Amino acid sequence: MLDERKTAILRAVVQEYITTAAPVGSTHIANAPGVKVSSATVRNEMAVLEQEGYLAQPHTSAGRIPTDRGYRFFVDHLAAPGPLDSQASQQVGAFFDSAHGRLEELLHQTTNLLAQVTHHASVVVGPRSETAVVRSVQLVGLGGRSATVVAVLSNGTVENEQVELPVEMSEVRLSAVSAHLQAHLPGSTLDAPRDLPATGDRDFDAVCAAAVRSLAKSAADEPVYVGGAASMAHAFDAVDTVRAVLNTLEQQFVLVSLVRDVLNRGLSVAIGAEHGVAQLVACSVIVKPVYVDGEQVGTVGVLGPTRMDYPQALATVEVVSERLGRRLSDGGSN
Amino acid sequence: MLDERKTAILRAVVQEYITTAAPVGSTHIANAPGVKVSSATVRNEMAVLEQEGYLAQPHTSAGRIPTDRGYRFFVDHLAAPGPLDSQASQQVGAFFDSAHGRLEELLHQTTNLLAQVTHHASVVVGPRSETAVVRSVQLVGLGGRSATVVAVLSNGTVENEQVELPVEMSEVRLSAVSAHLQAHLPGSTLDAPRDLPATGDRDFDAVCAAAVRSLAKSAADEPVYVGGAASMAHAFDAVDTVRAVLNTLEQQFVLVSLVRDVLNRGLSVAIGAEHGVAQLVACSVIVKPVYVDGEQVGTVGVLGPTRMDYPQALATVEVVSERLGRRLSDGGSN
DNA sequence: CTTGGCACTCCAGGCTACCGAGTGCTAGCC
DNA sequence: GGCTAGCACTCGGTAGCCTGGAGTGCCAAG
Numbered sequence A, B: 001m002l003d004e005r006k007t008a009i010l011r012a013v014v015q016e017y018i019t020t021a022a023p024v025g026s027t028h029i030a031n032a033p034g035v036k037v038s039s040a041t042v043r044n045e046m047a048v049l050e051q052e053g054y055l056a057q058p059h060t061s062a063g064r065i066p067t068d069r070g071y072r073f074f075v076d077h078l079a080a081p082g083p084l085d086s087q088a089s090q091q092v093g094a095f096f097d098s099a100h101g102r103l104e105e106l107l108h109q110t111t112n113l114l115a116q117v118t119h120h121a122s123v124v125v126g127p128r129s130e131t132a133v134v135r136s137v138q139l140v141g142l143g144g145r146s147a148t149v150v151a152v153l154s155n156g157t158v159e160n161e162q163v164e165l166p167v168e169m170s171e172v173r174l175s176a177v178s179a180h181l182q183a184h185l186p187g188s189t190l191d192a193p194r195d196l197p198a199t200g201d202r203d204f205d206a207v208c209a210a211a212v213r214s215l216a217k218s219a220a221d222e223p224v225y226v227g228g229a230a231s232m233a234h235a236f237d238a239v240d241t242v243r244a245v246l247n248t249l250e251q252q253f254v255l256v257s258l259v260r261d262v263l264n265r266g267l268s269v270a271i272g273a274e275h276g277v278a279q280l281v282a283c284s285v286i287v288k289p290v291y292v293d294g295e296q297v298g299t300v301g302v303l304g305p306t307r308m309d310y311p312q313a314l315a316t317v318e319v320v321s322e323r324l325g326r327r328l329s330d331g332g333s334n
Numbered sequence C: 001c002t003t004g005g006c007a008c009t010c011c012a013g014g015c016t017a018c019c020g021a022g023t024g025c026t027a028g029c030c
Numbered sequence D: 001g002g003c004t005a006g007c008a009c010t011c012g013g014t015a016g017c018c019t020g021g022a023g024t025g026c027c028a029a030g
Helices: A004-020 A026-031 A039-051 A068-078 A086-098 A103-118 A171-184 A202-220 A229-235 A239-250 A252-264 A310-329 B004-020 B026-031 B039-051 B068-078 B086-098 B103-118 B171-184 B202-220 B229-235 B239-250 B252-264 B310-329
Strands: A121-125 A134-141 A146-153 A158-164 A224-227 A269-271 A283-292 A295-305 B121-125 B134-141 B146-153 B158-164 B224-227 B269-271 B283-292 B295-305
Touching (some): A004 A039, A026 A039, A103 A121, A103 A224, A103 A295, A134 A171, A134 B134, A146 A202, A146 B146, A158 B146, A158 B158, A239 A252, A239 B229, A239 B239, A252 A295, A283 A310, A295 A310, B004 B039, B068 B310, B086 B310, B121 B229, B224 B252, B239 B252
Antiparallel strands (some): A121 A224, A121 A295, A269 A283, B134 B146, B146 B158
16 A cells, blocks of 8 residues: 555646646656655655556656556545536536437437547447336238337337248238237246247247247347547557557447446456456546446446546546436436 | 540559559559550650649659549549459358348448448448338337337338327326227328327327327438448548548438438549538548339448549449348348 | 755757659650 | 650658757765
8 A cells, every 4th residue: 555645646647647648757746736745755756656566667767657557546546536527517417408219319329428528438338128027019020931029128128120930921820929929928028038828839839939039139139339439539649559449449249248347347447458358458448337226227438548537537427327327217207 | 535545544543542552653654554655754644634633743743643533533434343352242242141130230230341341431321211111000108108109110120219298198098099000000101101090089199199200200310320430540640530530420410411412413432522521521432322122221331531442342332232232122031 | 764966868859961752854766 | 746765853751960858766965
């Protein structure tokens, strides 16, 4: 653990570096508020902080830069989430006051909101529908052996999937299947759909089963929304880094597991290498689950360079997650 | 109109520049196949081509670069779409052979396919559902005054929208409304929904109307999918350009009107300033409508630097649009 | 333990010189 | 008359050199 003076110095380095993006030297720190010693002393302390892995030097005779570990200490001990600055909070407020429409649309918009407010890329993972209760099901033929199965879930989302029917079926019989599904499926969840009573008609039962299987599959994956990817073009000057990050942002699968992984480890911030996605070592991720009635329905987060304004970003994510949860539990009747 | 020799020189310049990205000088051109004159003659001809606006010089004593006009001539007269190279065509084939699932999913994947094959960003605009015929409708209450209305359309898409009910309604009555909708709406289109027979019950009719209105609204916008945005990081070395382009790619509205606009003008290629989106002056767009049974259901396109391999990109877009149309008219039954 | 002082390091930026690629022009050739 | 070889000239990019400044580490004194 760091003594008070080292702490103050580390804080000053991080804050300075976050705003200037240039290695910071002992003289700047000595002048910083909260540090009452000379630059020589600061130098000594910084040497120690470097040895202990909190700071790094790009080259001899350059200033210091925080390491991942330095940022970690900063967010754990020094970055009181602090109140959101008033402009940002107003922006968030205005957004949620005027938001409306479908869940998917809302999540997508949220992504833009986060990107605008934080100036970083943002990620929103929608609810996995597996555990939501089915309210209504419908199977509609599309000619030939294809059909669409649609389910409305208790959380307001709609799952739909195209089904390849095992056998061709007349409109009329499909309607019967639809009715059968509608009669028996509602009330159960898609990850463990209630067993449908067999009718004795093999084709009929097979179609039912196919429909249910499709729905379950479709409900298993979580929708991901990404916003503000363009901000990454600012964030780094190395083109390679930009490219790697943008590429990764397009791989929804990676994003979902990244977010899930971070949450599983009980973190709300993953800094640099901590999150384990090699292409994103230059980035930090801040995530926060969204709760509705005590149940997690999704996650919001931002992704920016490790050198990001953590207090501000933490506060934004916090507020957005909270407001989004509130918005969703109103059932949209806001 | 250009004489044969100028044509050959212009072609050579464009081709060379497309592959090297560096201004090309008279000596290179003189050695190019199809040009049988000395570099001095080439220089004279290039001076003329520059005067006429087909070529430009970054600075005195540098090689020449094609202008937008030069590219335009190239694609209009010199770029036989040519056959897709075999690896690409195999990739496309494999994709469509194994593609399955919902329309939205398919379009989204198509976006990735195009990006991979062309190494450029790609845009796919989905069908506007306004003119599709309703197959089935359903209204499901979500508690309070909110409900979800879902419609399955003849083209296999599913439209769903959240509705704010004008009055609160019991489950049972909502079911009645749902049944009413299902009884009368199918068969008409969402842009001109059939008038529902009035029941005399004002609340009932109001809820019906609200549901239909929501659906119509939701059907009016065209889904847009973008892929391969990361490739833009390669395409330009000016960070500002990358940023501007990425930003624009996130504005779906701009994309849709860009695509529509280009098609309306009867073009399939818009080069640089031609498309009128200021932020994309450094880009060219290649678009192609997708037809199913003679009707346009969407558009596929790629967006890359003006300096792109037009023959290859044209061929790819052509093939993908054609295969996608074919795929969709099978009704998904491959 | 702190601090002022000092010698040392190293990067960034400005300057010059130079090389090479490319041009435009002109005189001669077919 | 058109083509081409030759030549003088232009100009951007790179390499080398230098210098100024910011920063460090260390030491000796308070």
